[in-house]
Amino acid sequence: MDSFGIVFDSPNGYTPGQAVTGQVVLRSFEEISARYLKICIHGAAHTKWSESEHRHRDCNGTDESYTEIVNYSAEAKYVSGETVAWTARNGMEKLPSGHHVFPFSFPLPIDCPPSYEGFHGHIRYSIRVELDRPWKFNKKEREYFNVIPNFDLNYLPYGNMPIVMKDSKDIGAIFKKGLVIINVSIPKQAYASGEYLPITIDIDNTSKRPATCVRAELHQHSHYNASRNAGLFCTHSSYHEHHKDETKRVSETRKNVKVAAKSQGREELRMKIPKLAPSFQSPLIGVEYCLSVKVDTETSLNNTLHVEFPIIIGTVPINSAQTIPEVVPTAPILLTESEPSSISMIPVFPSARPVSTVYPPAVPDTDYSSIPTIPVFPSARPISTAYSVVPETNSSSIPTIPVFPSAPPQFGRTDSLPPAYSGPASSAPTDNDESSFGQPPSYEESMSVTKI
Incomplete structure (x- = not known):
């Protein structure tokens, strides 16, 4: 294997709600025996430190003092997901020699905090790729990317x-x-x-x-x-x-x-x-x-x-020529529909770029009888293959969107703190949960137009 790595479409970083896109690039001059290639996204906050605590104990009727090292730690997960970009059929297939490109796209939650590195903790986001090889150590790579919120x-x-x-x-x-x-x-x-x-x-x-x-x-x-x-x-x-x-x-x-x-x-x-x-x-x-x-x-x-x-x-500086909207000191700013919002909306993610050969992601319990078989490439010369990777949406692993104020409150007051980021929600309604939705409108109601 000549090269194996991850390339991001936006090396400077991504904003919450945006799709993290890029490619896994693999180049080899020989065929590769492998079972699958998996791409994962992970983002979490982690804190950890140790403290010395003085304690007392009874030792044969004598009060004895001692020092105990106590470890403190915590973790909060903000995004997690994976997709299988390529898998061998019946365990017999090999990746042909040549240049292979596996595009990926993972949506970020709208409420994830920014990347941060501190002495007692950090917030990190990464893409990890793993190539499973029989009778060999799996080939793994990890690349970190920055999450930068739109704090206007x-x-x-x-x-x-x-x-x-x-x-x-x-x-x-x-x-x-x-x-x-x-x-x-x-x-x-x-x-x-x-x-x-x-x-x-x-x-x-x-x-x-x-x-x-x-x-x-x-x-x-x-x-x-x-x-x-x-x-x-x-x-x-x-x-x-x-x-x-x-x-x-x-x-x-x-x-x-x-x-x-x-x-x-x-x-x-x-x-x-x-x-x-x-x-x-x-x-x-x-x-x-x-x-x-x-x-x-x-x-x-x-x-x-x-x-x-x-x-x-x-992240967005104040425009000195812009008129500051009038606000009531004890209430957040309320924006009308005509005014822009400082909170980014979830973008519409474009479909994957055109590729020469498209392989669907491996999904458990999926009928592949209607999927075309993988073409057999000649082994005489290297080839360039692109694989489309679009992860399946899992509503249980993506936090629900919290309710944000219309403007980030001011720092230094009880009613004016920097933007707050909530932790991941415990659950989200599934597609089969009809109790979370009302009855669908009739044909006449859906075709009616409300005049303003």
């Missing part, structure tokens, strides 16, 4: 409003040097990767020491949930639920200044937002951001003033 900041309430924070301090420890007041402002709260975040710092220095430095740091706060009993995370129970937090600096900028004693000054900083995972909340992992601005003074102790801003990171 234009529909975020208050996302384009400026924020001002204030701090004051009588600097010095024992011998006070005087009062310093700072007013820090940013033009908006929501940003996308690649944008610049301008920071304005007004310093009112009434102390006896100058201000010497202004600095800003963007922090990423990750929150992890897990349970002591490893297994599938259950959102309906908080028994044995534990939390772990992680904070890391993702960007920083600083500037040396000199605002003299008994004077005032204005300083400006400019920070570029790096490529980051958007703000989100899910049952196991949540990510939010905070901007920390500090002003240092020329004293040895108690010399730093500090303010913090909650920052929301999205």
Whole structure:
């Protein structure tokens, strides 16, 4: 086997609700003895960490303390499916030499969270292919792909409003040097990767020491949930639920200044937002951001003033020329049918591209008597074969679509959090479940037209 790999049609990533499409490419200069070729999709969140817990026990009437290492872990599955792209008939068929292409298409759920890598957990999506070979180890390959949600900041309430924070301090420890007041402002709260975040710092220095430095740091706060009993995370129970937090600096900028004693000054900083995972909340992992601005003074102790801003990171930047729709502070934005929605609708997946030879997916209990037999290819020269792979829809493995608000709420308030992603639903109605649907309309009702 000369080469065996997975190629995605969209290497930069996919959005929730979109179809993950690509090809499994196999090239061989010899015939390959194999039973089947299977393609699988998998996407899940996983958290794991260990903690030391001090415990006591009775040892021959003596209270003895000891340390126990406790492991916490959890997993939430968001997408899972497989399809057999090729199978041997009666166990006698071989893959001929040449170039083989097996296209695949798997739909993503509309509510899956973005890809994320953290110290105590991750959210990963992958395509795995396995070629079953008799009397040999199976040939396996796995490729990861990114899921990037369409988090449009234009529909975020208050996302384009400026924020001002204030701090004051009588600097010095024992011998006070005087009062310093700072007013820090940013033009908006929501940003996308690649944008610049301008920071304005007004310093009112009434102390006896100058201000010497202004600095800003963007922090990423990750929150992890897990349970002591490893297994599938259950959102309906908080028994044995534990939390772990992680904070890391993702960007920083600083500037040396000199605002003299008994004077005032204005300083400006400019920070570029790096490529980051958007703000989100899910049952196991949540990510939010905070901007920390500090002003240092020329004293040895108690010399730093500090303010913090909650920052929301999205994928679609705010258009400054766009008019912000009016909203009621305690209610989400309601979009009319004529207004665009920030939540992507499920696209219509195109059919597979034309191929020279089409093989249906292997489905259990399927009558293949009406399917044409596989053509016999000459072994004298290599061939190029394409296989169409369209997985059968399994309603029990795909979560139902949750109800999303008309706009992502604002970060930092109880009624304004980053977009939340629900876990997979426990079940979905099957095609034979008539109790979930009403009676079909009559012919006259279906042909009637309601006049507006």
